[in-house]
Amino acid sequence: MQDTSRVAIIGGGIIGCLTGWFLREAGFAGAITIIERDPTYRFSSTALSAASIRTQFACPVNVSLSLFGSEFLRSIQNRLDPEADIGLVQNGYLILASAPSAEMRRAALAMQQSLGAKVVALDRADLATRFPWLNSEQVELATLGTADEGWFDAWALLQAARRAALRRDVAIIQAEASGFETDGGRIEGVRMADGSSLQADWCVNAAGPLSGKVARWLGIALPVAPKKRTVFHFRAPLSGKDMPMLFDISGAWMRPEGEGFIGGIQPAADADPDAGEDFEPDHYLFEDRVWPLLAARVPALEQIRLLNAWAGHYEMNLFDHNGVVGPHPDLPNFLFATGFSGHGIMHAPGVARAIAEHVVHGRYTSIDVGPLGFGRIAADRPMPESAIY
Ligand SMILES: Cc1cc2nc3c(=O)[nH]c(=O)nc-3n(C[C@H](O)[C@H](O)[C@H](O)COP(=O)(O)OP(=O)(O)OC[C@H]3O[C@@H](n4cnc5c(N)ncnc54)[C@H](O)[C@@H]3O)c2cc1C
Secondary structure (H helix, E strand, O other): OOOOOEEEEEOOOHHHHHHHHHHHHOOOOOEEEEEEOOOOOOOOHHHHOOOEEOOOOOOHHHHHHHHHHHHHHHOHHHHOOOOOOOOOEOOOEEEEEOHHHHHHHHHHHHHHHHOOOOEEEEOHHHHHHHOOOOOOOOOOEEEEEOOOOEEOOHHHHHHHHHHHHHHOOOEEEEOOEEEEEEEOOEEEEEEEOOOOEEEOOEEEEOOHHHHHHHHHOOOOOOOEEEEEEEEEEEEOOOOOOOOOEEEOOOOOEEEEEOOEEEEEOOOOHHHOOEOOOOOOOOOHHHHHHHHHHHHHHOHHHHOOEEEEEEEEEEEEEOOOOOOEEEEEOOEEEEEEEEOOOOOHHHHHHHHHHHHHHHHHHOOOOOOOOHHHOOHHHHOOOOOOOOOOO
16 A cells, blocks of 8 residues: 655755655655755755764763764765765764863763773873873873764765665755644644645654744744854864864864864853854954864964864754754654754764654664653753763
């Protein structure tokens, strides 16, 4: 019998494209339509991200999602496209902690290891031997991922996911969603800005930084807002060949990129408004914070040449900095796949697979993403993810 059910996915970034693809993998035979307003992806978070993956998180579900994300990226040619070349570099993350946070970080390390993450603790002597370019002052604990962590080309990943979805008969239409048609406790369709509409039995909110706005069309207070993050690209007299992604105690980060490096830092809380449509890099952050903080940690950066900078939007979950995944409790065919607060690409494979499992089997059959459900927001029970950058 022909499957007549229909899934509409708002947002054709990495979450939307992989959700379409995983629905087919899970055996969904009905119609799948991804609604994407801008096929150039000029402002999409996926295209503007730092495209890195780590297993070092404070919440177990995030570690599990990253382990699957890593497996997915490593096997991308078998899974998505034999031609896919995402330039995966597996140099790990080196995360530094000072005395006040070391205890918490040790507990997180034990949890990560118990789930199979290959993360080791290093002391100052280890740091001096392995990373002689690093100043280890005030470092109480350093943790290094020895597998399943690194970085890749997000644009290449997005294009591979998009092509793979199209090949599996997932339609990607250029349109701007602007509202919903509902009937009691169900979504019946998605309305477009051009006046047309798309009937749907399931609707996935994968609109990234704009997903809070999409939820508001239904009167749902999803605490996800766009927050601007600036990435600086620079050169320095230092080889990045074996260098991991470095997260300093100060919150500044850097990693190799091509012949140079990229790096950044979160703006101060009182200088971090809802980004609206502002994609202008915060240039002041480089001179004021990123450069001095990184140069104190990596002395070779005292001589630095800034090449360029860009800014993108995090889909920031203001409630607890964790993803929001799965159905709305009162609107069961409206599914969230958003709120990842800076770690949405690495978790896209696991989240997309979970959404597909929910649609096809009515439950999560691999990673239980239940802890990321909207229920915690409705019940005002945050599950904070402290390892965000
Ligand atoms: C500077 C920066 C660095 C980052 N670094 C990392 C990192 O190292 N590792 C990591 O895992 N993550 C990182 N992230 C986060 C990551 O990029 C996001 O979590 C991820 O890309 C989210 O994917 P998405 O598909 O949900 O969103 P997007 O890629 O933004 O896709 C959403 C799409 O929805 C479309 N859309 C929105 N509203 C509508 C509408 N009404 N109608 C139709 N289409 C609509 C948009 O055009 C957009 O293309 C970073 C983000 C930024 C900004």
